[in-house]
Amino acid sequence: MGGFFSKSKKPVSRITPQDKAVLELKQQRDKLKQYQKKIEINLERDRQLAKKLLAQDKRDKAKSLLKKKKYQEQLLLNADIQLEKIEQLTHDLEFTQIEIQVLDGLKTGNEALKKVHAILNIDEIEKILDETKEGIEKQREIDELISGQLTEEDNEAIEAELEDMLDVKDQLPEVPMDEIPETEKEDIPERPERVKAPKIALEA
Structure with a gap:
């Protein structure tokens, strides 16, 4: 009865805190890339609009758009710097995970060697x-x-x-190596052909 009412053990999660951190950093990286793409689209749109305003002799409005464009370019530059930091941090975390796995392997190997040395001494x-x-x-x-x-x-x-x-x-006899000559065919007289008797017609 106890087996039916006992609480089931929760599966042990294999996701480490480092894995979660790497995942979050990659999500931030993707968001930054989307933000950069959006700014680049706005920059191109404002540049084209500024050309039209200049063509319409609206210099002040064109100048305001260029100021906005300059500010957006600075935002794009800051996004590049943040993106580079995220990429470097992600790389460091992933490499740290590899180092942890290597250390775990060395630890397991050392423990196995200690057991062997305990069984067989010099x-x-x-x-x-x-x-x-x-x-x-x-x-x-x-x-x-x-x-x-x-x-x-x-x-x-x-x-x-x-x-x-x-x-x-x-003392064993030698086996002849010469070819055995073929036996000559005996001359057999040919049989004479039988002479057919002429047919006699019967009178009616």
Whole structure:
């Protein structure tokens, strides 16, 4: 019953505070770019309108538009400076996240090395190497004993068996390598053709 009424565990969020900060900075960057685009459109519109006012001999109004245009250009410059700062801060935060991941990996690796060193210390490693060396030397001694057990008679018997193998090889007939000639066809007399008898017409 307790399983039905127990509170379910909330899933652990994998989004770190650094991720949220990077996301917010990118959103601000996008807003600044939209603001810059809007100012650039207004600047071009005011410039064209100032030309028309000058053509209509409305110099004062044209001058006011140019003052407004100058102010907007300053705003555009400030937006560029803010955008550059946001880009740099975003880059620094993302690089910091990479550094944290690298440090976590190094930490995990160091802990694994400590566990290995706790299991195998230098004395145990030297003991294993010595035992391996002793095993190799014992196997070498066994091989030498086995090879040294053959008597002179055994060696002579082996040499005699080798000679017998060579003699058997020499006594085997050689396989002819020449081509086998084809058998000549026998002259078979041709059968004479049968002479057909003439047909006799029967009288009615």
